[in-house]
Amino acid sequence: MDVSGLPGFYAIAAADPGRRAVIDADGSETTYGELLARVNQVSHGLRARGLTTGDVVAGVLPNGLDAVVMLMATGQIGLYYVPINWHLTASEIAYILSDCDAAVVVTGPEYAVPGGEVGTAGLAEGQPADAPADRAAGAVMWYTSGTTGFPKGVQRKLPGAEPEAIAPLYTWFLGEVVDLRPGDDVHLVTSPMYHSAPCAHTQFALHLGHSVVIAPRFDPAGVLDLIDRHRVSNAMMVPTMFHRMLQLPEETRAAYDMSSLRQVVHTAAACPVAVKQKIMDWWGPVLYEYYGSTESTIAFSVKPHEWLARPGTVGRPAPGFEAKICDEAGKDLPPGEPGLIYVKSSLGSFEYRKDPGRTAASMLGEWYAPGDIGYLDEDGYLFLCDRRTDLIISGGVNIYPAEIEAALLDHPAVADVAVIGVPDEEWGHNVVALVQPAAGVEPGPGLTAELLEHCEPRIARFKHPKVIVYRAELPRTPTGKLSRSRVREDYLAETQKE
Template sequence: MASIGLWNIAREQPDLTAVVDPDGRQVTYAELAAAADRYGRGFQAMGLEPGDAVVLLLPNGIDLVSVYFGAFQTGLYVVMANWHLVGAEVAYLIEDSGAKAFIAHERFAETATDALARTDVRGFAVGDLPGFEPLSSLGAGETGRPDVRTAGSPMLYTSGTTGRPKGVRRPLTGADPDDVPVAATWFFGIFGLAPFDGHVHVCGSPLYHTAVLNFVANSVQLGHTAVLMDRWRPEEMLRLIEKYHVTHSHMVPTQFHRLLDLPAEAREKYDVSSLRCMIHGAAPCPNEVKRRMLDWWGPVVVEYYAATEGGGTTIMADEWLRKPGSVGRPWPNSVVKVLDDAGEEVPSGTTGLVYMRMGTSSFQYHKDEEKTKAARVGDLFTLGDIGYMDEDGYLYLCDRKADMIISGGVNIYPAEIENELAVHPKVADVAVFGVPNPDWGEEIKAVVRPAEGAAPSEALTEELLSFAAGRLAKFKLPRSIDYVDELPRDPNGKLYKRKLRDPYWADRDRAI
């Protein structure tokens, strides 16, 4: 039986394609393993030891995957920097994580050079960057496996609703990096993704996201070719699915929306019959959008709810059709509970804060004991999401506690309103939040990006409010609608609602 694990596959099936670069270049397992060995030896030649950290500011591509596996096999923590950060923010990641090396791409020259100037870390670059050494010099002339080999780990930084982001740092396991963690095969097994089996993964989201990185790394470890996209475009994804016979991916609802916005002839042009499991999470998906994807792609659209910190739920397509709107039941070995403000479990059908735990695993927010404590009740932790369990143990999410609107003492969940407005054909994107109201405390505001061909107007506002009135109770209807050219989302679809909401509250504060 064929062995799993990057280096084992490289030994037994050296010519098997591991990664397809965005430029179309196919990289074999032997080539990927050799590059990872070279970088791993380079890190050790610099004096890096297990438990040290490196920061990566790289676009999706073979360089990122090679450096990641090089750091992973030498026991390093790998911090993935968001491309959209500015220099000071990347410098914070370098300093906070204690990174000993910083690897950047010339595409992000302004941010990378500014970050390097603010720190004393050693920098390596893909392309030409002042102050950086060429990445090709890292481990140049080195051959063979690194002398010290032990499993490292990603060190992911939470986006942080307040203050600076916090690193989630797990203790290193001391495992042999050639041994694929049981958790990886177990997690993919939830979705029916077995090792090898002709699987091909397409990655259309930035690898600085936790789940995206995990899906690509696990795919490679399990003998699944990973096809990388540099910038996601809906029709290009369909082309890649057909060309490489893609079987699975990790997606977000924003991508579903854009795929559905393609003209019918474009959607029907490509053969997507190879798809087996298209997994989505990271943001709420409107029910009607999901139904349309199921109608198009068939019962391959699978949803999960999980956290960087550990634990989660899954719901398969057939279950979702019976339980529309649910994010599923807890994974095996995962505990999910809904608790009230006193930390007591609430009855089924009653809303509260969602708490979870994965086995006996533990984590801490790096250098932030208070945040770690604040997110916990006993051995459970919360992301701040509000939800409820039904009588069959299926979890439904209402919204984030921080986004909940309290108007006249009534709790209102913006996500419910967003899901209804999002399916109107003249709405390309929408955000709903609370703004000050002198009598009610808060009132509901909607901000809409009109679909192509629709223009902001009083008539459009009346049309949208009338549409919502047929689908929502009166107390849930927006009092006003503003229009923007673009909502502040990251490439993985996460909405930075504070950027929209804060100016309204700042105006109120100035007036007081």
Template sequence: MAKSGSEQESALTPEEAAASGMVLALHAQLAPQRMAVASAAGTRSFGELNARANQLVRALRARGVAPGAGVALLCSNRPEFVETMAACQRGGYRITPINWHLTGKEIGYIVDNCEAEAFLADARFGAKAIEAAALAPGARVKLAIGGAIDGFEPYEAAVEGQAGGNLSDPQLGSQMLYTSGTTGHPKGVYRRTPPGPSPLLEKLRETAAFKPGEDAALVTGPLYHAAPLALNLLFPLASGVGTVLMDKWDAEETLALIEKHRITHTHVVPTMMHRMAGLPKAVREKYDLSSLRWMLHGAAPCPVHVKEEMIAWLGPVVFEYYAATEGGGVFIGPEEWLEKKGSVGRALPGVTVSIQDEAGRELPAGETGTVYFKAPDVGRFEYFKAPEKTEGAYRGSYFTMGDMGYIDEDGFIFLTGRSAELIISGGVNIYPAEIDQELLQHPAVADVATIGVPNEEWGEEVKAVVQVKEGIHAGPELAQELLAFAANRLPGFKRPRSIDFAEDLPRLPTGKIVRRQVRAPYWPVKGKSI
């Protein structure tokens, strides 16, 4: 490919690369042929990925999209997703990946709200993209990935006409991801000033101990979500480690890919671990998983027995963090977890965690309240164009993700559920996650969501909504069996009073159950807020 006069010919230093969003260019310089992305939709070496990112920046610039502009991306797990992220990192753009499970109207709201001047969409979601584009007139530049979309320019044609050499004037870009929008419209989480060094990132680097040229990472979740994007994709790539993209998660396929690609690192959510641990022994033993050194999980509390099974099966390779798009930094390794089963870890150096009651008073060790993190002095998050929501997320210098929990006498944090999920029966607080954890140990249970339902005397009573394993008959006999099982394992006030069955439970794309949706049919509109 011919080089343009504007291309940067000199070698990059690591400091220059980090400051300008060109870290991938550094790895392309060192090992251009090394695999960077492998997927069913194509592969890219580091050299190819770097060139395509440069081409896309030039294509956007040629269409009038200047540094500082917003770029919206609606794309499945494929190489073009990674190319767009890399281009925005070095082009000075503010990238917003969008959940493709949303409706066209919801997508349109985000494209418009994030002030995107460019909208890149996967042809797989063409109908939604067309509807969304009509609601976001500010997105002047529209590119279609992997096929045609009416009103969109072909991505390939736009990119191929540009030079692939390094930019002479790269600028560090930013990300703005939107929350899932459980109440009202989704909110963009944004930082006007880049945050300082992250204690969590430093801990992840230390424990991951990447070996470029030897290691490989597996992307298990949709890349529009914060955790898969940061931890499955950008983290290993920035370390020079290639990634394998799953299009849709499946328990056995995960094992097959670990064996095939000799995967060393991955990030999962507890539901995935539960499904993998629940595979028949013959299936689990069919695959060689000895390459795996680091399996990170977060997003929700993990049932103790599931994590015990995973460590017994895979060895001491299961690490856990507690954080969110907004921030935070709690971590625990496998050996430490075995000493403090059920904990999500201790706050890392430089991170302050406070357990507070409804009045904002800090609670002593062992008492359950809302988990708050102290916000950093520099690089605090805000909700884009929503100052009232930003203000509501903070309590002084602290913010919360809505989780309930406590800190033990040794400083280990234990989560008990979310404040919106709390069941209050006869004035007693009951945490659904604790009941879920016990019922999940029954051999017939594939998954469960414990909720509070109306009770005239007590206000709420405990109900468990169960999804049974394949081949199991869900009926009155099993319901009675599960009630008896729970009665043997839980104190009286925590025991479910009834069991309902569901063919499937509503989930976020990460696999996390949306408990409010399970609860909604049981409450009249005028009743409890959901």
């Protein structure tokens, strides 16, 4: 049926219960009606646990039906939902759960945490499948480390209205930014839903009446097969995925039909111009890009034909956003001159949970600084010069040097350490640790193995250094501040000579 006049998932599911909602990673299918029934049961179950508007629920869940259910169940009873990266260590997960004050934690069988419950069955059991009373839109509260390495929840004020009053704003915004429309489209989930963009796009797809296909993991040929087999029309990816798919043999790439694709949205890291051009040569002009952050959401966006006319741009301010470029003193800079990017949104502000000082430090009045350097051209298109100085982005995932340095400094053999991101063709950046050994400690393979073992219980595997090199001394200012930019420049100069 035509769903264009229906305001979001809950209304679509009630009107067209037989509509296909989710094809899970194992191939099982769930209709909109079946999904809504489970969502309603879990909403009732959360209410039965005593949760009320503004309370917090967390999920340590792999991609799959339970993750979708938790997202939509909390989204209609005024709760904050915190998706947690299941690659994190037990102590890292415990920190987030404590900081967000999660009243209920739902996990996958393989990601059990103290006090958590496995899956949504327990919440749904014995509960009615009809809509709960006093429905109100919830919000997702993603945790981001910022530049300090200490995760904080990015919290937005709850709308205070039913989801049906909010969903039309989503559909309008997505239509403006990436040409997505309500209808019978098929959305492919390629990345873990604990990241903000894949999670948000899953929710958006259901509000648009689309079917959601969940990839079990990112595998280049496997994703191409899913696109071909399910006639996928839209997906959210990161540049590393493009690079890996382009590395497939020509005969493998030619074996799959990509003609169903109309919108492939990418974000999270800068995409090399050559890589983006090659993908559009292969798939056609279907790549939509946006730039933003967990805090700012989608601040800039660019459609395929705009990008082809201005290769390298990340777009103009999205609807409801303003942008400016400032110098270090906060003075506005003219077009073409690089500086710190600031954005302002009429769609609502954010705050870091329990950290008003950090919230204030990230703002210039009403303007938020993502921390990146760029410039605007004469037509208002943004070009990034560099990511924030210390942030490492590997495979589309943010990695924060301070957190890794803190873990390594906890080892008695380490006197000092600097962690940097080194450009890598496939991953964007690799993590490199430059270690100054303590007096009397012999650097070498044995120490490297010991340091990596030391990291194992302290930080997630994806944060571990790919390379550890040793230095007699690291450059610090008279006040003790480490000059990572100098460390990076020296390291790159040395490796280029080799």
